[in-house]
Amino acid sequence: MIDLHTHTIFSDGELLPSELVRRAKVLGYKAIAITDHADLTNIESLIEAGKKARYLEEGYDITVLAGVELTHVPPKMIAKLAARAKELGADIVVVHGETPVEPVAPLTNLAAVECADVDILAHPGFITEEEARIAASNGIRLEITARLGHNITNGYVAQVARAAGAKLVVDTDTHAPQDLITRERAIQIARGAGLSSQEAEEALINSKDLLSSILKNR
Ligand SMILES: [Zn+2]
Ligand SMILES: [Zn+2]
Numbered sequence: 001m002i003d004l005h006t007h008t009i010f011s012d013g014e015l016l017p018s019e020l021v022r023r024a025k026v027l028g029y030k031a032i033a034i035t036d037h038a039d040l041t042n043i044e045s046l047i048e049a050g051k052k053a054r055y056l057e058e059g060y061d062i063t064v065l066a067g068v069e070l071t072h073v074p075p076k077m078i079a080k081l082a083a084r085a086k087e088l089g090a091d092i093v094v095v096h097g098e099t100p101v102e103p104v105a106p107l108t109n110l111a112a113v114e115c116a117d118v119d120i121l122a123h124p125g126f127i128t129e130e131e132a133r134i135a136a137s138n139g140i141r142l143e144i145t146a147r148l149g150h151n152i153t154n155g156y157v158a159q160v161a162r163a164a165g166a167k168l169v170v171d172t173d174t175h176a177p178q179d180l181i182t183r184e185r186a187i188q189i190a191r192g193a194g195l196s197s198q199e200a201e202e203a204l205i206n207s208k209d210l211l212s213s214i215l216k217n218r
Contacts, residue, residue, distance in 0.1 A: 001029045002030055004031075004065070007174060015177060017050075023180055025062045035094045037069055051066045065091040066091050069096050069122060075110070078111040119140065124157055129163055136164050143169055144157060145170075146186070168203040169210065186204060
């Protein structure tokens, strides 16, 4: 399992990085990205903490990525903050997309897919096909999520991504220990979103490819 979207006590998660990473390792994870909720006020401290969490890589033989999830950031500021995150040494930048279960500002999805510093648009809700095409051409992956609530549009996201040729990834958006999943469960979630077995496998390969390119640039 490669999971590129999780939270710790540094935002609204329940676990310390060490607890999260240890539990992920026990479930068979090869890599996990720590992507706590970030805006202008906490981006530096989160990325500092995330980089420190890489000490767990050696201890538990698992890859730990330092990331952020830009959350409810005004759309016009998303590109600037994403670039700032990369400058500060973030491995990965996720944007909290327009999930139908939160009042995310309109144009958040568009700002995310237009920004080359963004790696994943999380739970993009009713993303338009045009936005998905922009994501495809800019290499930004759209997320199929394990998280209850956000997952109500998984089937729609899968359909639009297929039509637009955008790449999908499967993430957990873990906040609590029971949110972590096995690779088999990730395949089930992808299949449940309407992907074929082959498309589900491809979604997991997309996470692997993204991880490889991140590690090359470290
Ligand atoms: Zn959260
Ligand atoms: Zn999240």
